Amino acid sequence: MSRERIAAGAAVGGALSVQVGAAVGATIFPLVGPAGVVALRQAVAAIALLAVARPHLRRLHGSSVRPSVLLGLVLVVMNLTLYGAVERIGLGLAVTLEFLGPLAVALLGSRRRLDLACAVIAGTGVVLLTGTVPGLDPVGVLLGLIAAAAWAAYILLSQRAGRTLPGIGGTAVASLVAAILTSPLLVIALIGLAPQQLLHVAVVGLAAGILSSALPYSIDLIVLRWLPRPLFGVLQSVHPAAAAVAGLVVLGQSLGPWQIAGLVLITAGNAIAVGRAAPAAAPPAPLGTGEARALG
Template identity: 50%
Template structure:
């Protein structure tokens, strides 16, 4: 009973973390007209660094080059991933952008496999993307390309986190990586301050994005991975595109087209199958 309760608490935390992440992204989008996507990303990274550094307390003076280079790479990936995702959200909507970004972890799950099942999953994912985007003269191909760039960055962050996780304990690597990303956005913050663009509501939305989309998920991951088996964790992560669609609908009043719902369902199902059957 105790183990079942622990698992249930872990699953509840996972869904709460996912909802927090997507609601944070939706609130951040409300600040786009005032401070732009780069401004929202800057504030989000500042907030995340301010939360993670005191928790992780990394002793950077003791870092070796073998620890530094993947951590610096992780910071660059964070900076690129957040900017491309938020710009994609601004252009094509939250549901479509997040679902396309979700192809990153799906690619990692399928990467290197030559089984017939995974080949079928890859083909089904491709079909899902086509249905999701429905390319045509009116398609925002730049927005789609930015979301796919964010997907590549997410895949790279998974690989780098696995590498640096074996070299640095706890949250030291994400804390330093997020701080590096925050430093890269200092010029953006300076520009916004000098030009007097920030206002109270925009900053509040951007700070909320930092707390809900960075600080809360990082803390929740620590709890979840102690209580939820990794395979189940990967399967349940598939709920993110659905939560993104709901957050976009409720917060931003973005109603996904039927093809977006259908494509999202295909990609979510493919991920659940690919991760859930991994290693069987």
């Protein structure tokens, strides 16, 4: 089995982990709200990743740590807007809108017809998922689109952070930045909760943090060293399908026939991309000077 195919399978597994964790985290919205869930996720992710990565302080100089700091900022925006959208329009639709970010990365950056074809198939599924739902909350839609732009930036910065810091050091630093920025939200969310509620929030937050942040962010950082960015963007098409299923099973959010058809197309596009991944594909080329300036 080729390295690229293994990486593609890992990317799909990471996507499934994200959406199960997101659904689990959404169950404590009534207690801590979307912002509280995001803060919990980031705190858990930072503790877990720093314990594993143990980045050397001598290596954390300006040029090496800058992409990770920017990645931390993007994580905050991406997660706050996504959970805000989930609260308003449901997990499946929120993640479907967010998927427009990696889909755009796939369409704009691909040089292979296969990637473009898979992106079109998955994009058609996105249209079926969103276009068949009447009366969508416009604020929820806007938050989902902001999350999409942040997700596209996340892909670019994860790749850059993976090159400047070894192992999962880039993800660990990014999670620490995100945890620091969201820590006031966590304090506010926990004020006034009873001891039993605090215990429940802590357990759910731990599960959501590991499943939705620590594990998949580490997978993405490593996978982006092996996969071309466009192919990685196509593989993210599993997110809307995984989110819709997780929303149904965990949160009881039902799906209509057209939405199910959309999920089938999204899954098909993803399966084709994984199954036909080129064995000899080269790792992504280093960023050009102009792109490095734009991201740095």
